[in-house]
Amino acid sequence: MVESRGAKEDMRLKRSFRRIMESGTHNLSAEDLSTHLTSLELKVKSKQANIAGLQVADMVAHPARRWCFRHFFNMVDTRQTF
Incomplete structure (x- = not known):
């Protein structure tokens, strides 16, 4: 989903x-x-369906993306997340 x-x-x-x-x-x-x-x-x-599992996935995916970009591509995301 x-x-x-x-x-x-x-x-x-x-x-x-x-x-x-x-x-x-x-x-x-x-x-x-x-x-x-x-x-x-x-x-x-x-x-708008506000499905809990998708909210958790968002919270996990963004830090994982930032880590991958920093460690594999030497890129730093300076945007605020929350």
Whole structure:
């Protein structure tokens, strides 16, 4: 499940998710993915739905992104998060 970003972006994300689920990745086969993920269809919810799991994902993802940019790309994000 992901938060909606806009009609075009949502459709691109859904297509990419389906392609990965059907073809796999360099590291995981489609069979491996299907044993752990229950659907070929990505669920998209609006931010207004205020789903707790998506809020937690936002809180975890942003610091992880900042860490990756700093350690792997030597880039510092100076924007305030909260």
